[in-house]
Amino acid sequence: MSATRYTYLGPEGTFTEAALRTLPEAATRELVPLASVPAALDAVRAGEAAGAFVPVENSVEGAVTATSDELASGAPLMIYREVLLPITFALLVRPGTSLADVKTVTSHPVAQPQVRRWMAANLPDAQWEAAASNADGARLVQEGRFDGAFAGEFAAALYGLEPLVSDIHDAANATTRFLLVGRPGRVSSPTGLDKTSMVVWLPDDHPGALLELLQEFAVRGINLMRIESRPTGEGMGNYCFLIDCEGHLSERRVSEALMGLKRICPQVRFLGSYPRADRGSQRPVRPGTTDADFSEAADWLSRCLDGRGEL
Amino acid sequence: MSATRYTYLGPEGTFTEAALRTLPEAATRELVPLASVPAALDAVRAGEAAGAFVPVENSVEGAVTATSDELASGAPLMIYREVLLPITFALLVRPGTSLADVKTVTSHPVAQPQVRRWMAANLPDAQWEAAASNADGARLVQEGRFDGAFAGEFAAALYGLEPLVSDIHDAANATTRFLLVGRPGRVSSPTGLDKTSMVVWLPDDHPGALLELLQEFAVRGINLMRIESRPTGEGMGNYCFLIDCEGHLSERRVSEALMGLKRICPQVRFLGSYPRADRGSQRPVRPGTTDADFSEAADWLSRCLDGRGEL
């Protein structure tokens, strides 16, 4: 039944599935791997799933543009949760294989730069070839087509392999960020440590518009967490921006900034306010921009209109 | 009775009185000249007058700092009207005096630079001395202490003098701006061409605060019409700013900007929204900052909170 189904970017055994399983509600959902980000999201749009779980950016590889583009176009979707998953690889082999036996390895192309230095040091003569996904690489090892696959350690059991080496990662702190996306609905209550996402289209032929847009945030003390440009498809030089900022739409500084964007931009798509996954790193709200400050200012304004501004 | 009394900066026969008489309601008020701006305003504060009419700036001489300082401190007052009066002087003399007879002239010191070039050309040998006001100068001519007084032509009759030369002014377009000030009350309705005045104190030890303050206006497309710095009396380097901007407090762009100031500044004193006297020169409101734009954005925000932002 769709209300209990979550789609995700498959196949089984990838980091996406591992990240999805960190969500408590995943335990009670039917988890359905699909072949692409658009497929996973379209199932939600079609009402065949309550949510779709997809990667959105990797700290080494950058944005997953398929996700960005799906969020920015087509029937609207909304983000309800984010998950950060540290990415480290295991070298998965058939039981009994030793490092000296490994002549050929495979992985998803995105994994390759993240294990390149480890390979140069430990498997200098091994040949690498691309697989459709890290899990698919594991399957190919199971089938005997390669000696080893770089994949998440959690994929070993699924394919009858074992991790020969664990915790392989060239870049310290490689992390992938995933989103749980659903059909648009009522924004859930703020937790005090939230993030708000949106897509903003700049007005045509207004070269200073990006600066103006950033000032809508700056003047209200809102920190940006991410800004990604994507082509609008309207010809070279036309971009929209996916923006994540600190705070929740129900906070006044955030809602006022978004209304400001709405007034200066031809199109703004609100993508959701949801709890931040990095719960330890919040900056304090700038003095003068708390909800209490906004309320006080609104009260003062009402008094001013009545001639009692200084009472 | 105080409700029908307006005080003004006297004495009778000055430009202030002439400007006051351009207000239709002046015809039905008791007009009481007082000796100083503080005296005129204190009468309003004390409930002895319904309004006080005082000069606030001259396009040649600049701000009337007594007015600025009174508006910025003491019991709050509010501005209800402004009047712009072109300033040209007449040389007033006792009947029968010819230009060749004029050896000594007088005027308020503020008038002197505005007639200096005319004097150099037409009365190069005449001696000028200061009077307490232009009208007082006329009185001194009446008493025979000077041969001529530079004053408004309207002052002639009051002192039994006649204008020997009219329309004297070194600077083209010399204008004085006057304010009708009362006790704080409900802000009157917008006329579509209004001005809003306020006093803003900057936060201590925050060198970028003036820029931030101006950005609260700029980000909402509000043009400033005047900015005047005044010392706060808290030691050298501490200023407050008297600001006039376009628009009315009941317009959303203006009210949001003022609430922004209120949030970042330790003190903001709203001085009123009132019709502009220069009714021909309005700039169009920047696209995206009309009240309709604000309403539309607020509606959109409500829909976003309900998950219907794109409907």
Next chain:
Amino acid sequence: MSATRYTYLGPEGTFTEAALRTLPEAATRELVPLASVPAALDAVRAGEAAGAFVPVENSVEGAVTATSDELASGAPLMIYREVLLPITFALLVRPGTSLADVKTVTSHPVAQPQVRRWMAANLPDAQWEAAASNADGARLVQEGRFDGAFAGEFAAALYGLEPLVSDIHDAANATTRFLLVGRPGRVSSPTGLDKTSMVVWLPDDHPGALLELLQEFAVRGINLMRIESRPTGEGMGNYCFLIDCEGHLSERRVSEALMGLKRICPQVRFLGSYPRADRGSQRPVRPGTTDADFSEAADWLSRCLDGRGEL
């Protein structure tokens, strides 16, 4: 010999080769297709080629992140030329094939969304599969593995195919932008219509830095043409920005802005100033920001230091 060799993103018969051949100097160079953007650029770094020609962004698909990342890291490179190529596809088939015969088609995955609507209308039942490149798709048609390939029309002859349908493109104005990249060298002279590219790393833990960075351009009237964020590899939330702006490094407004970036950012990589390919669309330089304005201001400053600022 390396001085006459240009590498490019192969294989032969792709849009990249077609774009490269629009450069006059390509006629006198040895053009060497390589399998990846890093391979093409590394040949330049190693001194094995004088230039590398690679795609950098597509108006539908966005940035070619391999190119962005190569420009931002590794041994420095410099951009010397850009080329804009309108992208339209032909359906290439073996001679004698009719539209009704086409049951299977292939192309590079990037091409697929750009022909999706055409396929739905004209080949609703055909199966699409991915090829390693559009040219490789043509080769697979030549080998009989598919009935048709979406590729540039120019690829037909190379593989003994013919264009059954031409000028296929879902998005009007789909364009790809290519760069000719070489080892760093003296910047060539301005043409009056140039573009400057750079990579800028933001200071850590300074949330307002992006705004400050944009203000370095805005305050000098420089329009941005493109801004792309890329992860630095230093963990989630750390980005660098690839920026293209109007103007040439030898213009004062541009050099002063870049020096400004250099002073506020921990790292700035200058990527070159080169002629704009879209030669018809320049905005006029903002008054006060021409080289003549800068010279005049510098002369004035020298005079000020000598006490002759007003002479």
Next chain:
Amino acid sequence: MSATRYTYLGPEGTFTEAALRTLPEAATRELVPLASVPAALDAVRAGEAAGAFVPVENSVEGAVTATSDELASGAPLMIYREVLLPITFALLVRPGTSLADVKTVTSHPVAQPQVRRWMAANLPDAQWEAAASNADGARLVQEGRFDGAFAGEFAAALYGLEPLVSDIHDAANATTRFLLVGRPGRVSSPTGLDKTSMVVWLPDDHPGALLELLQEFAVRGINLMRIESRPTGEGMGNYCFLIDCEGHLSERRVSEALMGLKRICPQVRFLGSYPRADRGSQRPVRPGTTDADFSEAADWLSRCLDGRGEL
């Protein structure tokens, strides 16, 4: 001889003279009191004096507009030194007078608000009248026309009076700032703790110009110390701004900002760079804006033009 003569705003015995005498060089100059700020400055313009010493602002009363207007118009002048003098008043009386004997007092009108509260507490029944200067008030006491004069304690001896009460001041920290002004000349060397003064005219009909002007400072990390608006005399609503900022014209951040102003404003008058009188209160220069940072950035730029930006 003019080279050794300093004029100042007289008469003798005022705070201006007291402030002037704090300058070491005053001991070797002929000090000539003149009746007005314009007279003192015109003597310098005419070559009759090497310098003129005049008040420019008071922390209670604000700008001395005569000084502002003289600096902004007429033949150019330059500021070479500033002096800050704490202002406290003494009640000067003829020898033998007791507080109970004081029925009438006098002072310059500017002094009156600064002693008002003291009078209310200590001389509630005394009558105050205006004098042309505080020193002139002392003279009037000497002549027997008043019982007491509020003036600087240093004026007592000059007029044969004695201070009955000292250290009278309603506002704590009341201070007056004075300037030593001369004909324009070579700017003296920076001391490491300097201030730069200028007059800036805004472009007509460009409502955002004040913000742009402030951004020229902000983008280079320069703190403003004072901004004063003055009418240009070109009609209501046209202002120029007298600005004091931190730093010396020979510092790159300052010179670049002034060149920026010069490029966007129709007129900029440089008024001098000179040592700050408040030597204890400097803010650190913002990182990235020291002369060393500017030099480094310029070196980098030269290397970039040569293709060696990263060496």
